[in-house]
Amino acid sequence: MANPLRITKPATPANLALFLTLIDVLGDRHDLPAEARSDLRLLAEEACTNVVLHAYPEREPGDLTLELSFADGIATVHLEDDGVPFGPDDAPPAELGGDWQQRPEGGVGWHLIKNMSDELAYERLGERNRLTLRKRVAAA
């Protein structure tokens, strides 16, 4: 198995592009098919965006580590931060019903993560959030 790809940067909107670039690197390294790249990009983007928006309220953003790996047909997206606890069960349920006037413009990030990943694990270890997402990748 190749060494995982890893980046650690402050969890700021300006750094989101850097985090997402790592998905392209993983895709190129393992020659992943286009659909898998999109699925993994979505998982990584939604998870990183959650950290950027919610992990460090009212304080200077701390670091976010994004680690990506691929082995045996399974891609793993792993995130760590030392922000406030924020797991999949902490988010309010997505409001997907109702008419357009009532539909909130946000709040679907976790819903997409839960539906697009094959495996999801969240741990609060000491002062750190650890989120691991796995996705089976079909051959090109």
Place this chain on the structure above:
Amino acid sequence: MRTFDVSTRTDGSTVVLEVAGSVDAVTAVRLADELQAQLDAGRPRIVVDLGAVSYASSAALRVLLAAVKGARGAGGDLRLAAVTPGVAKVFELAGFDAIVQRYDDAAAAVASFA
């Protein structure tokens, strides 16, 4: 490398935004700015042609839903054209189809306003 581009043309009283590339947390603000510019200019009949968009995240949904509200509030609408399968998957998961009309191509979406 992710790319993004948006260009605008008018077709009668409808404005068509042709979007290309990825609409994500980094690029969605550019789409939001263009949509808001059309609404500010009094053009609430909007078609967003997504035929060249290969990727969209919840950031795209957020921007499009805000524009749907703005357009309908101004007596118009925002309708989607040529949504690619990968993007359609995200829209369907998010229940977006229930509130925004989709058409096979921009011409059909423009015609729907007639």
